[in-house]
Amino acid sequence: xxxxxxxxxxxxxxxxxxxxxxxxxxxxxxxxxxxxxxxxxxxxxxxxxxxxxxxxxxxxxxxxxxxxxxxxxxxxxxxxxxxxxxxxxxxxxxxxxxxxxxxxxxxxxxxxxxxxxxxxxxxxxxxxxxxxxxxxxxxxxxxxxxxxxxxxxxxxxxxxxxxxxxxxxxxxxxxxxxxxxxxxxxxxxxxxxxxxxxxxxxxxxxxxxxxxxxxxxxxxxxxxxxxxxxxxxxxxxxxxxxxxxxxxxxxxxxxxxxxxxxxxxxxxxxxxxxxxxxxxxxxxxxxxxxxxxxxxx
Numbered sequence: 053x054x055x056x057x058x059x060x061x062x063x064x065x066x067x068x069x070x071x072x073x074x075x076x077x078x079x080x081x082x083x084x085x086x087x088x089x090x091x092x093x094x095x096x097x098x099x100x101x102x103x104x105x106x107x108x109x110x111x112x113x114x115x116x117x118x119x120x121x122x123x124x125x126x127x128x129x130x131x132x133x134x135x136x137x138x139x140x141x142x143x144x145x146x147x148x149x150x151x152x153x154x155x156x157x158x159x160x161x162x163x164x165x166x167x168x169x170x171x172x173x174x175x176x177x178x179x180x181x182x183x184x185x186x187x188x189x190x191x192x193x194x195x196x197x198x199x200x201x202x203x204x205x206x207x208x209x210x211x212x213x214x215x216x217x218x219x220x221x222x223x224x225x226x227x228x229x230x231x232x233x234x235x236x237x238x239x240x241x242x243x244x245x246x247x248x249x250x251x252x253x254x255x256x257x258x259x260x261x262x263x264x265x266x267x268x269x270x271x272x273x274x275x276x277x278x279x280x281x282x283x284x285x286x287x288x289x290x291x292x293x294x295x296x297x298x299x300x301x302x303x304x305x306x307x308x309x310x311x312x313x314x315x316x317x318x319x320x321x322x323x324x325x326x327x328x329x330x331x332x333x334x335x336x337x338x339x340x341x342x343x344x345x346x347x348x349x
Contacts, residue, residue: 053094055127058120060087061099065117068107143335144174148185148197152280153322156302158214158347159198166342173335181279183253189327195336196326200297202255210328212340214347217320219260220298221311222283224290230311237267237315244274244292246283256320260295263318271295284308 063073064084074081092099099113109117153159167175180188185197189209198214205211221240223230229239250257264271274292277283283294288307297320301310324343331337 057091145195145335146176148178148180148194151179152297152299162343162346199325200320201323211323211325214322217299219295219318222287222294222296223309225307234312234314237269245271246275246286246292246294247273249276252278
């Protein structure tokens with residue numbers, strides 16, 4: 053049995069006429085009659101009673117008509133779902149992001165634009181640091197993520213470069229350092245610091261420590277915590293200074309001041325990383341296209 057049999061049967065059942073059904077279907081009457089006979093033989097029951105006044109549905113035919121309509125409706129629904137998934141306007145995306153990249157600018161604008169353009173895609177947003185995101189993308193548990201990238205991408209990952217941040221000094225608000233504006237790295241040598249543990253993000257940690265060492269500064273790290281939010285909370289408490297992403301300027305803690313370091317720069321390249329599978333799954337491809345539109349705006 054094929055879907056064609058059901059379509060022909062429904063047309064005949066609705067018109068109670070092979071001739072009228074053939075005109076609607078744009079098929080010859082003999083072809084329609086043959087399909088109905090084949091269907092009845094396959095089912096093993098008569099669907100119509102042939103009378104002098106025309107066709108009449110049998111009890112089996114009446115029941116079969118309801119089921120046939122339901123089958124074709126579900127097939128069409130499945131077709132629509134498949135088309136929407138293939139075009140990327142429905143589905144589900146899991147996107148990671150480093151929190152301080154999402155407070156202002158490109159990242160929140162991209163999320164907002166994508167949700168407005170494709171409201172039927174379920175967008176799950178997960179705050180994660182960069183190494184966690186790259187691990188999850190490689191494992192297939194994350195579709196993509198906004199990462200600060202250092203070094204070569206691991207095999208199987210691709211990226212869309214976006215923008216660059218730099219580092220800035222976070223100072224307890226009641227400390228005099230930096231109150232007059234920018235600072236030099238030499239002025240930081242006598243102060244305690246708060247930082248990430250190296251294990252959280254080895255590539256960034258090594259880049260920062262090396263950049264400081266090149267300028268004669270060895271960080272006196274008194275406390276290590278795993279997020280910049282925690283680092284800034286310790287700076288607020290007066291535990292020490294911290295060198296952090298300048299994106300934190302978009303959400304300054306009440307008891308922290310930021311000061312540029314004139315002679316220190318550690319560029320933080322932000323990229324959207326995703327599986328190198330080509331082509332990407334349709335919803336992800338739409339997200340990447342939307343991201344490019346927002347970036348160009």
